[in-house]
Amino acid sequence: MKFKYLTIALSMLLINFNIPVFAKDHNNHHEHKEMKGGEVTSKSIYQLDSKWLDQNSKKIKLKDFSGKPVILTMLYTGCTKSCPIIIGHLKSFYDSLSNEEKNKVNFVVVSFDSKRDTPKNLKKFTDKNKLGKSFYLLNGSDDSILEIASLSRKNLTKESIINKEL
Amino acid sequence: MKFKAYKKTLILALFSIFFSLASYSNSSESNMVLVKGSKFIPPFTLEKNFKEFKIKSFLIDKYPVTKKEYLNFIKNNPKWQKDKIPSVFADDSYLSDWSNSLSIDTKKYNEPVTYVSWFSAKAYCNSKQKRLPTTLEWEFASYEEKSEDLDWYWKPQVKNIPFVGKNNSNSKGINDFHNLVWELTYDFNNSVINEDNREISGTIQKVDAFCGGTGNFKDKKDYPAFARYSFRSTLKSDTTLNSLGFRCAKDL
Numbered sequence: 001m002k003f004k005y006l007t008i009a010l011s012m013l014l015i016n017f018n019i020p021v022f023a024k025d026h027n028n029h030h031e032h033k034e035m036k037g038g039e040v041t042s043k044s045i046y047q048l049d050s051k052w053l054d055q056n057s058k059k060i061k062l063k064d065f066s067g068k069p070v071i072l073t074m075l076y077t078g079c080t081k082s083c084p085i086i087i088g089h090l091k092s093f094y095d096s097l098s099n100e101e102k103n104k105v106n107f108v109v110v111s112f113d114s115k116r117d118t119p120k121n122l123k124k125f126t127d128k129n130k131l132g133k134s135f136y137l138l139n140g141s142d143d144s145i146l147e148i149a150s151l152s153r154k155n156l157t158k159e160s161i162i163n164k165e166l
Numbered sequence: 167m168k169f170k171a172y173k174k175t176l177i178l179a180l181f182s183i184f185f186s187l188a189s190y191s192n193s194s195e196s197n198m199v200l201v202k203g204s205k206f207i208p209p210f211t212l213e214k215n216f217k218e219f220k221i222k223s224f225l226i227d228k229y230p231v232t233k234k235e236y237l238n239f240i241k242n243n244p245k246w247q248k249d250k251i252p253s254v255f256a257d258d259s260y261l262s263d264w265s266n267s268l269s270i271d272t273k274k275y276n277e278p279v280t281y282v283s284w285f286s287a288k289a290y291c292n293s294k295q296k297r298l299p300t301t302l303e304w305e306f307a308s309y310e311e312k313s314e315d316l317d318w319y320w321k322p323q324v325k326n327i328p329f330v331g332k333n334n335s336n337s338k339g340i341n342d343f344h345n346l347v348w349e350l351t352y353d354f355n356n357s358v359i360n361e362d363n364r365e366i367s368g369t370i371q372k373v374d375a376f377c378g379g380t381g382n383f384k385d386k387k388d389y390p391a392f393a394r395y396s397f398r399s400t401l402k403s404d405t406t407l408n409s410l411g412f413r414c415a416k417d418l
Contacts, residue, residue: 047252150284150355150403151254 040066045151050144052110055122055137062108065136070106074149076113077125087129094132107135112149114142198225198416199339206306209384209391216384221306226299227413229330229341230349231290234275236282239290241268246286255285257404276329278347278411284403287350291414298352299415301398305391308343310336318345319390324409344390347411354398 040046046063054060073090075083090107097105111117117125122137131137203223207216240247247268248261261281264270282290284298291297299307314336327347335341343349383392401410 042253044252044254047254146353147285147403 045148048144048147048151050140050147052138052140052144053119054139055119055126055135057119060136060138065106065108068104068106070108072108072110072148074110074112074145074152076111077117077121078113087131090135091129091131094134102132102134105134107131109135109137110145110148111137111139112145114140114145197228199228200224200418201226201303201307201338201340204306206302206309207384208302208305209388210395211382211384213382216382219302221303223418224299224303225416225418226303226307226340227296227415228335228339230278230347230411230413231287232275232330233270233277233279236279236290237268237270237275239293243289243293246289251286253404255404256283257406259408260286260406262406263408276331277327278330278342280327280347280408280411281406282350282410282412283406284350284354284401287412288352290412294414296414296416298350298412300353301351303415304343304349304351305394307338307340308336314344316344316390319393322348322409324407327409347409348394348397348407350401350410350412351398354401355403 040063044066046066048062050062052060052062071090073086075086077083087109090109094102094107111122117137117139119139122139125131126135126137201221201224203221205218206221207218211217244250245252248264249267251260259281260283261267263274263281288298330346331341333342333345336343383395385391
């Protein structure tokens with residue numbers, strides 16, 4: 001039952017971000033087979049080869065998340081307006097899942113702020129917000145961030161987002 | 167003694183500037199032009215008030231990238247050939263004017279390459295240790311005190327695009343910023359001009375309520391700038407078009 005909600009929430013987020021869906025290729029409507037981990041379609045965001053560090057300073061590539069549904073969001077920890085709401089929603093959703101369900105999904109939070117949101121700061125943020133173990137908070141280069149933002153079709157740059165609030 | 171050391175440093179600094187400038191003119195950057203940094207107010211802003219930006223000196227390609235140059239790039243980087251490129255990086259019309267993945271009519275070699283996406287343009291520039299210019303840099307490098315003949319913007323030519331170098335170089339020594347193709351910039355998705363941009367400063371002004379749509383432009387009669395900013399805001403990172411090309415830039 002809870003999984004039904006997960007699917008709804010997931011599709012809402014993916015539509016919201018307009019990111020080519022992670023595990024399935026939407027162009028292949030007739031071929032609805034589930035992807036196995038490691039397979040990457042031509043339309044997938046996993047084609048991005050960018051390198052990231054998570055809140056534990058572990059090296060990570062987006063492809064590493066393949067095989068499980070991902071809820072991806074972008075924010076930065078110095079943000080005081082919409083970001084606490086976003087993270088709050090994600091957290092309460094995560095907390096509502098059973099342990100088994102928690103293992104079946106990844107929550108990927110990409111920071112816009114490559115400079116200030118170091119893995120160390122992301123770790124602090126993770127602890128402060130008591131985010132569970134399926135959360136991956138990512139720090140990457142401005143270019144890697146822009147690539148994801150551009151796929152999400154959000155009109156975002158540091159200039160327009162971060163500087164406004166700080 | 168102190169003065170001597172200072173003098174020495176100064177001479178060294180002058181020498182290094184001289185040599186670095188000299189090397190720009192005979193290395194792979196020979197087709198790049200040095201754009202000297204300056205203060206610049208871009209023609210469009212999302213803010214209420216116009217902000218002056220300080221632009222650092224940079225290099226920019228004298229011409230848009232040609233089909234021949236792009237062919238060499240995809241020969242060395244097969245991932246970006248049209249039958250191999252992941253569809254997340256370019257839409258279906260990527261290089262659609264190429265007869266097959268690795269050939270194009272030699273007569274077209276000097277045409278600007280078009281039907282390329284932001285991702286592919288970025289990859290091209292990176293392969294040359296360059297990058298796409300930012301919108302600010304592009305607008306600055308192309309800006310002219312004296313207004314030019316910019317008829318192209320009223321009716322952008324999308325078929326039979328002429329060779330690069332069609333237009334005389336501007337006051338900075340750079341060609342074809344206008345009147346050839348639209349050009350991708352690194353942060354093309356920075357400015358947002360939506361269908362109804364009258365409320366950009368929070369309130370609808372009486373005059374704007376009728377003509378609207380121009381948002382915060384420095385000169386509301388600057389149609390070419392309006393066209394460029396609007397055009398960029400319609401792009402996505404996988405968009406490819408017959409009239410959309412690019413050139414690269416580089417830090418000093």
